[in-house]
Amino acid sequence: MVRMFDRLFLFLYSLLIGISLIFLIIVSTGLVEPWVARDVLDLLTERGPVSWTAAIAAILLFAVSVRFFYISIAAGSGKPPSIEQRTDFGDISISLETIENLALRAASRIAGIKDLKARVQVGQAGLIIKLRSVVDGDAAIPVLTEEVQRTVKAHVEEISGVPVMSVNVFIANIVQTQVFKSRVE
The missing domain is CATH 3.30.300.20 (K homology (KH) domain)
Structure with a gap:
């Protein structure tokens, strides 16, 4: 059961990181005007429901990052099942x-x-x-x-x-x- 949740978290984590990186690539290469990126960042940082949603998403991503860090350390230290x-x-x-x-x-x-x-x-x-x-x-x-x-x-x-x-x-x-x-x- 835990493995299933870890796989789900890994999928969602990869999806969100991938979307963020695509946005960063589009903004940094100049495919969109700089004011579009500023408007998106302003929307995320203004006080309101969107900023709270972004904050909660960031906290969840951080928690998932900590979980994956723990798994990567714990997996290498154990011995094979016996x-x-x-x-x-x-x-x-x-x-x-x-x-x-x-x-x-x-x-x-x-x-x-x-x-x-x-x-x-x-x-x-x-x-x-x-x-x-x-x-x-x-x-x-x-x-x-x-x-x-x-x-x-x-x-x-x-x-x-x-x-x-x-x-x-x-x-x-x-x-x-x-x-x-x-x-x-």
């Missing part, structure tokens, strides 16, 4: 990318599964693994996806030691296998 475990001998960190690769490896061993993509989220009771795949048109999809879910869950739990809450499989498409008939002459 799962932390504590043992008798010390701490273990397993990156979510590692879990994704484990899921991809397990699912790719199943016949009929093609073009896999994985995404891992950390839930309350364990990992939520989301797989996107294309299947071969020859196998029954419910049977195939159940096998993928069972295999991925068992493999990830066995290798990483982290419980898997769910494995969600999205079948994006079916690949048609081509049957070549031999010609006998």
Whole structure:
């Protein structure tokens, strides 16, 4: 949800900065008379509803600038998302990318599964693994996806030691296998 607001703020921020820069380019190159720019600035600085709107817009732009500054500093200082475990001998960190690769490896061993993509989220009771795949048109999809879910869950739990809450499989498409008939002459 926060990312969505950040994207919206970035879009609006870029739009307003772009409009301001276009205005500055038009005024500085002399494409409009200088009195037009002065009239616009006078309108923005006179006491009244327009000046209050401009002041509020400037405050909001400043707040968005501070937010983007914070994001740029905070994003570089963190480590990649991972799962932390504590043992008798010390701490273990397993990156979510590692879990994704484990899921991809397990699912790719199943016949009929093609073009896999994985995404891992950390839930309350364990990992939520989301797989996107294309299947071969020859196998029954419910049977195939159940096998993928069972295999991925068992493999990830066995290798990483982290419980898997769910494995969600999205079948994006079916690949048609081509049957070549031999010609006998």
